[in-house]
Amino acid sequence: MEIREPTSDEAERIREVVDSSMTTSFRLSPNQIDAVTDDTFAEDAVAERLKDETTVLRVAETAAEIEGEAVTGFVEGRLEDGWGTVRWLFVDPEHRGRGIGTELYETMSETLRDRGAERVCVTVLEANTEGHQFVERFGLEHDGDWRVDVADESLVKYVYTDPSVDADHPAESTGADSQDADEEGFPEAEMTDGTLASTDDGETVYIDRSEEESGTAASFFVTYEDADFTDQYGFYCANCGSLDISMDNMDRLECGDCGNTHAERSGESYDDSYL
Known part of the structure; x- marks a missing residue:
């Protein structure tokens, strides 16, 4: 070589x-x-x-x-x-x-x-x-x-x-x-002491920045119905600001608006062939 x-x-x-x-x-x-x-x-x-x-x-x-x-x-x-x-x-x-x-x-x-x-x-x-x-x-x-x-x-x-x-x-x-x-902002979210986002029907949910999942375009964050982060609502897409996030039976996340998907990384996904 x-x-x-x-x-x-x-x-x-x-x-x-x-x-x-x-x-x-x-x-x-x-x-x-x-x-x-x-x-x-x-x-x-x-x-x-x-x-x-x-x-x-x-x-x-x-x-x-x-x-x-x-x-x-x-x-x-x-x-x-x-x-x-x-x-x-x-x-x-x-x-x-x-x-x-x-x-x-x-x-x-x-x-x-x-x-x-x-x-x-x-x-x-x-x-x-x-x-x-x-x-x-x-x-x-x-x-x-x-x-x-x-x-x-x-x-x-x-x-x-x-x-x-x-x-x-x-x-x-x-x-x-x-x-x-x-350092980038959260699209479609109002920034306060807790990060807020609005649902399609006008409800307010709270984004927990400490609960982050990887994505192919940007991260996903867990959202809650309350500021104390006790009742989970779903997920927030940091790429487009959408709350329309689906999860399949393999815990794979996908944004219904921009197509951002959860990219799970694990020891099983690693391919030694790179080395």
Whole structure:
């Protein structure tokens, strides 16, 4: 296996790797996956980042079992304000289990430090149900969330850093506005000592910020009929402000307005093939 800088004519293959990896391992709809790949991994977008001195791209090349498909993995890093950020890492599902993901991560981290990064962090989409455990294998810890807008899709990225690092990391930049997901407002909710939201029939419910469930676009929060949080009403979607949240018999949450879904992460959902 060789880790090297890609060429501009390999953009289409990179996109194929990204698409197949996201389809296999991300809890996103086909339309959301298409939006990310069309916006961030289109041929011209990859070509532009190859010219950008603050962006580092690397691919993993293995012996071509099928002609033209030697590229089996992709990683992207960025240098900003003393930080090196590993922004994206993908491995073709058909080539997992060979250490490609580990080699890509370690090579990118070393390259970013060689280029002047004093600290390295990793961002992982909330919807990447396997990527979180992969990053934690390297001793990194969840250290904040960023909301990123990609092709009109609002997504949440988790930021992972070395626990010994005591410095603020820069906002993730993916070509659109980014903000700290922890500091964003609650849509359609009145902010008081307790967070309030109104139901369709005019009732008031209370959002408990301490009871949070992950979601593919934003978190879900438990809601109560009273300010003391004793009688549960249901759930609140922090992506669109809706209270129209359904739960199936597998405890899977889904927002009836925006399609945000609960992305359960557990040891059972982790796939060692990334390593």
